Amino acid sequence: MDKLQYSIKKRTTKIELPAELGFGRLFTDHFFEMDYSPEKGWHNPIIRHIENLSIHPGSMFIHYGQAIFEGLKAFKSADGRVTIFRPKAHFQRLNNSAKRICIPQVDEDFLLHALTELVSIESDWIPTNPGESLYIRPVIYGMDSSLGVKPSASYKLFILLSPVGAYYPEGFKPIKILVQDDYVRAVRKGLGECKTPANYAASLLAATEAKAKGFTQVLWLDGVEQKYLEEVGTMNIFVEFKNEIATPKLNGSILPGVTRRSVIQLLKDKGLNVTERAISIDEVVSAYKDGTLVSLFGTGTAAVISPVGWLTYKNLEMVINNGEPSKIAQELFDQLNSLHTLKVEDKYEWVVQVNKEEVEI
Numbered sequence: 213m214d215k216l217q218y219s220i221k222k223r224t225t226k227i228e229l230p231a232e233l234g235f236g237r238l239f240t241d242h243f244f245e246m247d248y249s250p251e252k253g254w255h256n257p258i259i260r261h262i263e264n265l266s267i268h269p270g271s272m273f274i275h276y277g278q279a280i281f282e283g284l285k286a287f288k289s290a291d292g293r294v295t296i297f298r299p300k301a302h303f304q305r306l307n308n309s310a311k312r313i314c315i316p317q318v319d320e321d322f323l324l325h326a327l328t329e330l331v332s333i334e335s336d337w338i339p340t341n342p343g344e345s346l347y348i349r350p351v352i353y354g355m356d357s358s359l360g361v362k363p364s365a366s367y368k369l370f371i372l373l374s375p376v377g378a379y380y381p382e383g384f385k386p387i388k389i390l391v392q393d394d395y396v397r398a399v400r401k402g403l404g405e406c407k408t409p410a411n412y413a414a415s416l417l418a419a420t421e422a423k424a425k426g427f428t429q430v431l432w433l434d435g436v437e438q439k440y441l442e443e444v445g446t447m448n449i450f451v452e453f454k455n456e457i458a459t460p461k462l463n464g465s466i467l468p469g470v471t472r473r474s475v476i477q478l479l480k481d482k483g484l485n486v487t488e489r490a491i492s493i494d495e496v497v498s499a500y501k502d503g504t505l506v507s508l509f510g511t512g513t514a515a516v517i518s519p520v521g522w523l524t525y526k527n528l529e530m531v532i533n534n535g536e537p538s539k540i541a542q543e544l545f546d547q548l549n550s551l552h553t554l555k556v557e558d559k560y561e562w563v564v565q566v567n568k569e570e571v572e573i
């Protein structure tokens with residue numbers, strides 16, 4: 213692999229972040245990119261000032277969607293340390309997604325090196341109000357200009373940084389979810405477990421229709437029978453029953469969330485009965501009716517922990533935990549936030565610290 217190059221433009225004005233960051237509206241000054249060709253492998257890695265990419269209109273990802281992405285976050289602790297949450301898990305998932313749609317593998321250690329350098333250079337952009345972070349978006353897409361349906365030979369990888377607030381306008385407040393049974397997101401053995409734009413394109417119509425009816429998001433059911441819970445468009449789902457916290461088992465059509473995995477570990481360490489299994493919507497409805505449904509919450513990098521206050525299935529509106537976050541959801545939210553910013557010891561070794569002095573430009 214070529215040595216990482218830098219083309220940095222020093223800022224002459226102070227970074228002014230708006231009071232309301234929203235999600236993904238603002239980008240930092242620099243980004244990372246590198247190219248792939250069969251002859252050179254991954255090459256030309258560079259951190260440089262952000263500008264528009266030049267794309268041939270025949271680029272294969274535009275026509276056939278050969279692209280993948282990740283979403284992870286960096287934080288700043290109260291004493292100024294910069295952290296990235298579980299970058300290695302995210303890069304492993306990036307490579308798993310790559311395999312599924314014939315994109316060449318990336319050297320995860322090199323990518324971590326490039327990312328820590330980029331985050332270090334842009335560390336003044338990391339917002340520090342509660343719930344805020346620097347969202348990291350790695351992307352790979354097929355660059356060949358060709359209209360034949362086949363894997364591209366050349367690729368571009370870039371990493372974009374965006375200071376963000378809460379993903380949902382509700383923040384940590386409970387959201388309204390519609391159980392979706394008119395459309396499906398993915399089917400087993402399809403692309404569901406791959407973080408590829410196609411899955412998000414598949415979610416847009418359902419999300420738009422749900423929004424028009426006053427819902428924040430939809431809860432997808434399985435692609436065959438529309439019977440079992442899968443995930444919410446932007447996060448995994450957990451169901452808190454009286455004596456069990458269950459989440460849908462990874463079956464090939466659900467995205468294997470890094471926050472999902474972290475939450476399972478945190479719940480196990482609390483000594484709680486956490487299971488990964490098939491959960492039918494009928495089971496959720498009957499637990500609601502007989503009073504054994506305690507809460508539902510979503511987990512995701514963007515959303516962190518998002519309690520569900522209202523769940524509508526067909527004509528039944530279920531008010532979950534009186535529209536309040538459950539004790540467990542609140543605890544998980546606080547625990548994850550404390551780990552992100554090293555307010556507690558990171559016994560899991562999930563956090564990678566970024567050291568400012570390491571950057572040699």
Ligand code: COI
Pocket residue numbers: 282283284412446447512513514515
């Ligand atoms: C994330 O949680 O990082 C996601 O990628 C979900 C969404 C913002 C697309």
